[in-house]
Amino acid sequence: MNNLIWLIPILPLVGFIINGIGRNTLSKGVIGFLGSLVVLVSFGLSLAAFLQVKSTGVPIDVKVYDWFAIDDFHFPFAFLIDQLSSLMLLIITGVGFLIHLYSVGYMKDDAGFGKFFAYLNLFVFFMLLLVMGSNYVIMFIGWEGVGLCSYLLIGFWYTNPSYADAAKKAFVMNRIGDLGFIFGVFLLIKYFGSTSFAEIFSHAGTQQYSAAPYVLITILLFIGAVGKSAQLPLFTWLPDAMAGPTPVSALIHAATMVTAGVYMVARSNILFTLAPATMHIVAIVGLATAVVAAIIALTQTDIKKVLAYSTVSQLGYMFLGLGVGAYTGAFFHVLTHAFFKALLFLGAGSVIHACSGEQDMRNMGGLKGKLKITFITMLVGTLAISGIPPFAGFFSKDEILAHVFASSPAMYAIGVITAMFTSFYMFRLLYLTFYGKFRGTQEQEHHLHESPPSMTIPLIILAILSLIGGFIGIPGHHLLGEYLAPVFQRSAALLKVNELGSQTEIALMAVSVTAAVIALVYAYMKYVKTAHVPIADTEKRSFLANLSYHKFYFDEIYDILIRKPLDWLSEFAYDNIEKLGIDGIVNGFGKGSMEASRGLRLLQSGNVGFYIFMMVVGIVSILMYLVIKF
Amino acid sequence: MKTLNDAIQAVPLNHYILLCSIIFSIGVIGVLIRRNAIVIFMSIELMLNSVNLLLTAFSVYHGDATGQVFVFFIMALAAAEVAVGLAIIVMIYRNTNSIDINVLNRLKW
Numbered sequence: 001m002n003n004l005i006w007l008i009p010i011l012p013l014v015g016f017i018i019n020g021i022g023r024n025t026l027s028k029g030v031i032g033f034l035g036s037l038v039v040l041v042s043f044g045l046s047l048a049a050f051l052q053v054k055s056t057g058v059p060i061d062v063k064v065y066d067w068f069a070i071d072d073f074h075f076p077f078a079f080l081i082d083q084l085s086s087l088m089l090l091i092i093t094g095v096g097f098l099i100h101l102y103s104v105g106y107m108k109d110d111a112g113f114g115k116f117f118a119y120l121n122l123f124v125f126f127m128l129l130l131v132m133g134s135n136y137v138i139m140f141i142g143w144e145g146v147g148l149c150s151y152l153l154i155g156f157w158y159t160n161p162s163y164a165d166a167a168k169k170a171f172v173m174n175r176i177g178d179l180g181f182i183f184g185v186f187l188l189i190k191y192f193g194s195t196s197f198a199e200i201f202s203h204a205g206t207q208q209y210s211a212a213p214y215v216l217i218t219i220l221l222f223i224g225a226v227g228k229s230a231q232l233p234l235f236t237w238l239p240d241a242m243a244g245p246t247p248v249s250a251l252i253h254a255a256t257m258v259t260a261g262v263y264m265v266a267r268s269n270i271l272f273t274l275a276p277a278t279m280h281i282v283a284i285v286g287l288a289t290a291v292v293a294a295i296i297a298l299t300q301t302d303i304k305k306v307l308a309y310s311t312v313s314q315l316g317y318m319f320l321g322l323g324v325g326a327y328t329g330a331f332f333h334v335l336t337h338a339f340f341k342a343l344l345f346l347g348a349g350s351v352i353h354a355c356s357g358e359q360d361m362r363n364m365g366g367l368k369g370k371l372k373i374t375f376i377t378m379l380v381g382t383l384a385i386s387g388i389p390p391f392a393g394f395f396s397k398d399e400i401l402a403h404v405f406a407s408s409p410a411m412y413a414i415g416v417i418t419a420m421f422t423s424f425y426m427f428r429l430l431y432l433t434f435y436g437k438f439r440g441t442q443e444q445e446h447h448l449h450e451s452p453p454s455m456t457i458p459l460i461i462l463a464i465l466s467l468i469g470g471f472i473g474i475p476g477h478h479l480l481g482e483y484l485a486p487v488f489q490r491s492a493a494l495l496k497v498n499e500l501g502s503q504t505e506i507a508l509m510a511v512s513v514t515a516a517v518i519a520l521v522y523a524y525m526k527y528v529k530t531a532h533v534p535i536a537d538t539e540k541r542s543f544l545a546n547l548s549y550h551k552f553y554f555d556e557i558y559d560i561l562i563r564k565p566l567d568w569l570s571e572f573a574y575d576n577i578e579k580l581g582i583d584g585i586v587n588g589f590g591k592g593s594m595e596a597s598r599g600l601r602l603l604q605s606g607n608v609g610f611y612i613f614m615m616v617v618g619i620v621s622i623l624m625y626l627v628i629k630f
Numbered sequence: 631m632k633t634l635n636d637a638i639q640a641v642p643l644n645h646y647i648l649l650c651s652i653i654f655s656i657g658v659i660g661v662l663i664r665r666n667a668i669v670i671f672m673s674i675e676l677m678l679n680s681v682n683l684l685l686t687a688f689s690v691y692h693g694d695a696t697g698q699v700f701v702f703f704i705m706a707l708a709a710a711e712v713a714v715g716l717a718i719i720v721m722i723y724r725n726t727n728s729i730d731i732n733v734l735n736r737l738k739w
Contacts, residue, residue, distance in 0.1 A: 608731040
């Protein structure tokens with residue numbers, strides 16, 4: 001097995017190369033088949049790796065080759081598959097394969113079919129590199145690579161300028177985070193003389209422990225995670241990223257790439273545990289993101305925007321979990337979220353596909369009868385994200401909330417309110433889309449149809465996973481927790497966890513389920529019983545609704561605080577430094593030599609007598625010079 | 631037998647230098663003030679030959695014949711140069727019907 005590990009990331013790369021070169025020549029069938037096949041084979045290999053790690057309990061550490069060495073600082077290109085990364089591999093290749101399969105149906109009429117699959121395969125390659133790297137540098141290569149693919153895929157329909165802008169926005173915001181990440185890695189090299197996970201984590205906290213370097217390093221790493229995982233204050237790119245095709249939103253902006261930040265923090269858990277100050281920041285940022293994004297999602301009318309904000313909110317939950325030391329819980333949520341959010345996005349894609357590209361929920365409704373499979377699977381996804389037992393989201397969210405309660409009841413209260421919001425906006429989405437009467441045009445109504453099997457099969461599989469996925473982490477019999485224990489062993493020993501009694505835990509569960517159900521019922525009353533439809537953009541909203549609808553004016557605030565001053569600075573630099581300074585010097589040289597030559601040209605009178613005279617003058621002056629010199 | 635060297639050395643070196651300087655200066659002035667191309671050309675020859683004469687004189691006083699041999703070479707070369715120079719002047723005359731160098735005022739940018 002160990003000598004086949006390198007095939008896991010290489011296969012999607014091969015798919016990328018073949019699909020990329022043959023994007024215009026190969027038939028769509030071949031491209032779709034090949035693109036999906038490479039990911040499926042990677043999934044098979046990942047499964048084998050997972051089973052090996054599970055049975056032996058020993059991480060697979062494979063050095064492919066020595067990349068470079070500077071003095072004593074050796075840098076191997078090595079892969080590490082331990083409990084944590086083996087699960088990530090399964091998510092990426094498993095969910096990735098389903099989304100590839102779905103894309104075959106979803107993108108079949110698109111002119112950029114080959115390009116799409118090439119990018120998608122490239123993304124899988126980089127994502128696998130990110131999780132498989134055995135040191136921070138390889139992780140960083142993957143980290144940058146997925147950012148690039150995200151950019152390429154958000155701007156997939158680049159002829160639309162607003163989509164291209166969304167791609168640029170995502171890229172720039174990610175770069176801000178990446179800067180933090182790379183500085184964090186520099187500091188790690190400075191303090192530990194290595195970037196390898198194994199070496200850093202075994203040395204962390206062993207000699208002369210002082211929190212300061214750990215706090216600095218982890219804050220920098222966390223800034224990277226904030227950018228990649230769309231947390232406050234860098235979250236505004238993710239909702240805009242919905243400009244990409246829906247499978248992209250499902251794969252990159254819900255299931256895998258955005259959870260890279262969570263993975264990275266979970267991977268570096270010992271560093272974060274040794275920096276309690278950072279842990280507080282992580283928890284607060286996570287909680288704030290969860291609440292803010294949930295509030296924004298309450299009033300959005302674009303079906304994908306609702307899901308995007310819900311992704312931001314769920315990522316906030318994950319960071320909240322990480323911040324209170326519930327590493328297993330947070331990772332559990334990554335896992336279940338990958339299932340149900342990919343499902344919801346693909347379901348939304350199916351709805352959009354059926355409604356001929358319509359994304360505004362105000363123009364949907366009553367799709368229940370026409371899109372049966374989509375409806376049922378979406379219902380499963382909605383129940384899962386709302387935390388209704390026994391669906392997957394219930395267990396993972398509850399585990400996080402229980403840990404939050406143990407650490408701070410106030411945070412727990414906010415967390416439960418957020419869960420309530422989550423349940424409300426998700427059921428609002430479901431009711432607006434599938435219940436009531438169809439509100440679109442006649443033509444759209446005529447076109448309504450269930451999606452082809454290549455789209456519904458992934459939905460069904462993901463629905464099943466969302467239904468049963470939670471059972472790997474039932475309190476008291478936590479398979480996932482046991483499996484991941486070696487990764488979080490040292491952190492768990494360092495963190496003092498307030499053990500909750502089983503009665504408290506049951507009470508907490510009851511509270512969150514009740515909250516979710518209340519929100520569900522309220523949404524039902526509002527959107528099904530009274531058939532309320534969100535008002536058109538032209539009508540006036542109440543102050544709070546307006547604030548939520550316009551995303552707390554985050555974009556506008558950034559515009560004023562950052563973009564405007566930068567624009568002003570650029571204009572100033574352009575007018576003064578560029579035009580007057582640099583251009584002035586360069587043009588000055590040109591003008592100067594022109595002027596000087598115009599003057600010298602007068603000497604060339606064309607008069608031969610004058611030339612001869614000048615020759616004599618020249619000879620005489622040379623002679624005079626020589627005479628004087630000697 | 632009284633050699634040619636003795637005959638040359640009968641005149642002091644200073645006289646040669648003075649004579650050559652005068653001839654050279656005449657040549658320079660001729661080049662500067664005359665407008666006839668042929669006269670200018672002759673003045674240049676005058677300058678050249680004044681230097682040849684000086685070279686011979688120095689060679690004799692130095693007791694080394696190399697300088698005199700050198701002068702023969704220069705004279706051979708000068709003959710070739712005259713052929714080229716006169717050809718140019720002939721061409722100028724054919725083109726402009728004049729050998730006044732002030733007519734040739736188009737040798738410029």
